Amino acid sequence: MRHLQKTIDDIYRLLDEMIQLVQPISEEKLRWKPADDVWSVLEILCHVEEIIPYWLQEVQTIAESPGSEWGRTHLHEGRLAAVAKANQRTATQIQDGIIGTKKVVERILGNLSMEDLSIESPSRNPRWGTKPMSFVVKHLVVEHLENHLGQIKRTLEQYSVANPNR
Structure with a gap:
C-alpha cells in the first residue's frame, strides 16, 4: 500500500x-489563448478535472473485470466536451x-492493491496496446498531470510576453 499512498500524494x-x-x-x-488551436489555462484545467475520474474509473473497471478494454482516443466525446464547456464556467x-x-x-x-495495478488489459487506443494498470496510473494520470502543469506555466509565460503591461 505504501506505493499507492506515494502515488496518491503525488497526484494531490x-x-x-x-x-x-x-x-x-x-x-x-x-x-x-496563445493561438486558436492551443488551449487556454482554463481549458487545460477543465481537461485536468475530467481526466482524473476518467482514467481512475478505467483502472477500477479493469480491476473488477480483468481483460476488458480500457482507454480512449483524443476524439473522445467526454474529453472534448470538458474543454468545450470551459468558457461557460x-x-x-x-x-x-x-x-x-x-x-x-x-x-x-485508496481501495486498489499493487496486484490490481499489475493486471494487464488491452487498450481501445491502438497506440497503447496491452498494458498493466500501473501504466495507466503512472503515465495517463501522474505524468499527464505533470505535463499539463508545465503547459499551464508555459501559457502563463506566453501571456506575459504577449501582454507585457498587464
Whole structure:
C-alpha cells in the first residue's frame, strides 16, 4: 500500500500546485489563448478535472473485470466536451472541481492493491496496446498531470510576453 499512498500524494501535490499557481490569476489571463488551436489555462484545467475520474474509473473497471478494454482516443466525446464547456464556467468552479477530484483519487486508488495495478488489459487506443494498470496510473494520470502543469506555466509565460503591461 505504501506505493499507492506515494502515488496518491503525488497526484494531490500536482493538483495543489496547479491550484496555487492559478488561484491569484485574473479570469482574463486564464481565458487567454496563445493561438486558436492551443488551449487556454482554463481549458487545460477543465481537461485536468475530467481526466482524473476518467482514467481512475478505467483502472477500477479493469480491476473488477480483468481483460476488458480500457482507454480512449483524443476524439473522445467526454474529453472534448470538458474543454468545450470551459468558457461557460468560472475559474472558481473549475478549481473547486479539481479539488473535488481528490475524493475520486482517494476512493479509487485508496481501495486498489499493487496486484490490481499489475493486471494487464488491452487498450481501445491502438497506440497503447496491452498494458498493466500501473501504466495507466503512472503515465495517463501522474505524468499527464505533470505535463499539463508545465503547459499551464508555459501559457502563463506566453501571456506575459504577449501582454507585457498587464
